[in-house]
Amino acid sequence: MCVSVLGASPWLGLAVPGQPQQPCAPVQYDDLVCFRDIRPGAPHHYLVVPVEHMGNCKTLKAEHVPVVQRMVEVGKAVLQRNNFNDLNDVRMGFHWPPFCSISHLHLHVLAPASQLGFLSRLVYRINSYWFITADQLIERLQTENAAS
Ligand SMILES: [Zn+2]
Numbered sequence: 001m002c003v004s005v006l007g008a009s010p011w012l013g014l015a016v017p018g019q020p021q022q023p024c025a026p027v028q029y030d031d032l033v034c035f036r037d038i039r040p041g042a043p044h045h046y047l048v049v050p051v052e053h054m055g056n057c058k059t060l061k062a063e064h065v066p067v068v069q070r071m072v073e074v075g076k077a078v079l080q081r082n083n084f085n086d087l088n089d090v091r092m093g094f095h096w097p098p099f100c101s102i103s104h105l106h107l108h109v110l111a112p113a114s115q116l117g118f119l120s121r122l123v124y125r126i127n128s129y130w131f132i133t134a135d136q137l138i139e140r141l142q143t144e145n146a147a148s
Contacts (some may be wrong), residue, residue: 032071034078041120042091042110044084048075049106056105057094057132062141068107072134075109089113091124092134099130107134 031052037045048071054064075092091113110116110124124131
């Protein structure tokens with residue numbers, strides 16, 4: 001959950017003392033970082049974060065659509081590298097401000113979506129005021145672009 005990441009070093013939860021270090025991707029990306037959520041809400045729970053600071057999902061513009069799409073691609077790749085291949089049973093999305101106080105954009109990747117616990121189903125709920133799926137965000141950004 002975001003809250004747990006907040007207490008740690010802001011976006012590289014990696015550096016938390018006492019936490020087992022579990023790199024979730026044996027690959028390096030130039031523009032994106034991926035790490036395991038330190039308080040997983042599902043058997044697989046990763047965060048994909050752009051290295052470059054780009055605000056939150058509320059401040060994104062249409063020009064960021066490729067970035068969001070790439071975050072999703074990396075999320076899928078990370079799942080597959082961790083031997084999770086049922087990409088239909090995945091929940092990916094963003095917390096909508098102000099419900100997440102981390103200002104650094106981060107994509108939550110949870111799988112299998114069918115195994116989310118009660119609290120996780122609430123925190124990462126589709127069509128809620130506080131969580132927006134990657135698909136919805138992309139659609140929203142594209143629509144805004146068309147309108148301007
Ligand atoms: Zn979050």
